[in-house]
Amino acid sequence: MMNKAYIFNGVPWFDQNGETVNAHGACMLKEGDKYYLFGEYKTNDVNKFVGFSCYSSYNLSDWHFEGLALPPQEQGLLGPDRIGERVKVFKNHKTGTFVMLMHTDNLKYADPCIGLATCDTIDGTFKFQGPLLFEGQPIRMWDMGTFVDEDGTAYLLLHEGDIYRLSDNGLTAVEKVAENIAPGGESPAMFRHGDNYFMMFSNKTSWERNDNYYFVSNNLHGPWKEQGLFCPKGSLTYNSQCSFVFSLEADGETVPIYMGDRWSFPRQASSATQVWLPITVREDICSIPEYWPVWASESISLVFPEGIDEPLPFRSNGRGDSVSYTFEGSQIMVYGISDCHGGYAEFSIYDDTGELIHHAIIDFYSLVPDSNMNYVSPKLSYGSYTLKVGVMGENGVWYKKDGTQFGSDDYFVTLESVKVCT
Template sequence: MQTLIKQMNADNISRLIKNCAVVFCLITAGTALHAQVSTTLKPITKITPGTVWKDTNGEVIEAHGGGIMQQGNIYYWYGENHAKGEGNKTGISCYSSKDLLNWHNEGVVLPKEALPVAFRDSGACERPKVIYNDRTKKYVMWMHLVARGHLEADAGIAVADQPAGPFKYLYKTRPIRYNYGYRGGSARTYVGDPEEETKGNTFRDMTLFKDSDNKAYVIYASEDNATMYISLLNADYEAIATPAVLNKTWVRALPGAFREAPAVFKADGWYYMFTSGTTGWKPNPAKVYRAKTMLGKWEDMGNPCAGDEQQTSFRSQPTCVIPAPGRSAGNFIYMGDRWVGEALAQSTYVWLPFSVPADGNIRLQFYKEWSF
């Protein structure tokens, strides 16, 4: 009996030693794997325009045609998710960051299923922009909804209680109804949507701008892309101010200029607007306009891009402009998309720093990499 007990003890000790060895191997392997992941996901310290940008999980950032809203010390980047290709096959994604370099994926904050059927899959939900309403405590998103080859070209509005959503879709609209000559005559130099007369004027590439006095504006390409419209929003930012009165609550900016992709910001008492031409996915020369008031007259300041590829805006299209963190007033970051039209999932981002000189003549230069 004593011999049997000794043998059992010996077996248990042997088994314990083997188990400890296995545990040690697992811990060692886990430590090595953790070290490998940590090396792969080390923090980003520089921006490299036009290259693949990954989030803190090592996944490619999907936030095209996007905009950034800052709330406290956190930045939120909203944009189109094209991981599954062209069309609204996923919805609107959101990423958060404290340094504009390393982005955490907050997920899809407005899924395609939240929108009318026409704007899912083969339709599109483009250029989402979000601003915060201090009175209602709501985060308000406007977007461009498109279907039927742009015959459906509407604004979509959604709201959320938190910056990372979820956002609740409210409705779609064409905010302005104005006869600019689509019935014919000398004023008509282009063919617009045949439904404009009853539905309102087309709503295409857009952005939002919230001023220092908390007044907010929607800026969008209309009249079949020929003219930029700028309209004051109402107190809750969920619709335009009514009644809509031309040159009082809204203006036809840049009439007949055929500009799109507006990105608006303010510097030294002037309002500035980056725009692109209307060449689809193909890049073209950017133009900057400026005005003393949002609803005032906008003057053409020319192509801001300097150096090589200035005629393609460094192969990008503007989508947003934000103040440069940690820098003095007058320093900004240009945000653009380098579209790959035949494979949208391969599109990248072109972010570049710039400053606004006293004469307002902005010069945007390309850098292979740069840091704050």
């Protein structure tokens, strides 16, 4: 069962080396028969640009780390002690060049600029070209996205709802198509369905999740109509922030897939996760009516993983407290409760000789209480293993520019059960 291509939401994914897939503020495109995922390559100790990552997959389940698509530069907009975020990549329909856009900034977020990089191949190292220009001047904005229309025309999307049309070669902005569609909105993402364009935004709550919303129009120039939320109210967009929408073909249909980030500050490299869900569209209304913890990419359908279920009750906020579970199989899933009192936990798997074969850090924080899957191990050779879960006595806490505190108020790790797959 577990050899099939399943997308697990809200848990870390692992690449061919067993390392956490580290690609945030991400985007996706397909080239040939492979999908390519680009995102921010984060660290757990400092929030600055260390590179944009590239991963590839044939099935959206098994990921191969291709390397850094764009490493830090020696100087300039992405030089030392700079910010690089919201990376987006598209293929220019006329030149065949791959174009990368991103938000660059200083560490105080006081010097925003949209940056530009290019590469002849999708899996190569991009060359940074400097700022993206409009009428000869850099575009000095921050949260951004991209959208490529059916005719191949590419657009830059910006926070607050500005839209720029890019040139035929994708290397400059040539027209300001719309502006101020969504005052107060950030993390823009767009898709087209039929004659309608749908543009998603989140509210500004730092790394905290919120109820994202959307606008619709049958013309990019507008008028744009605010349609409200696309996920159930109070779900905080299933604990995620919109990042991108990509098209997935299945059973002869093309379905828009929402890509969202479940940020985990400060452990962004090890514990931040992805939430990907199919979008339902009916005329000028789009929605994601329910959360799918696991779904099959081939059929775009909800999946209930098979395996042996066992209770694993554990709740502690004491640093160093732990629980162990010995199992025989090829994969283990752990279910628990995340809430505003949750902290970080260390997950370690040992083989029958006591050798550590896998380690991960899982975040049990959620502003809205959530009983769900927290961890899915990499696929293992069938055998006997011991899973150990330990309380780290750490939690995610961060502050807005005005000093407002967000995040957890305790260090609890709460487990409910496990499922062992053969």
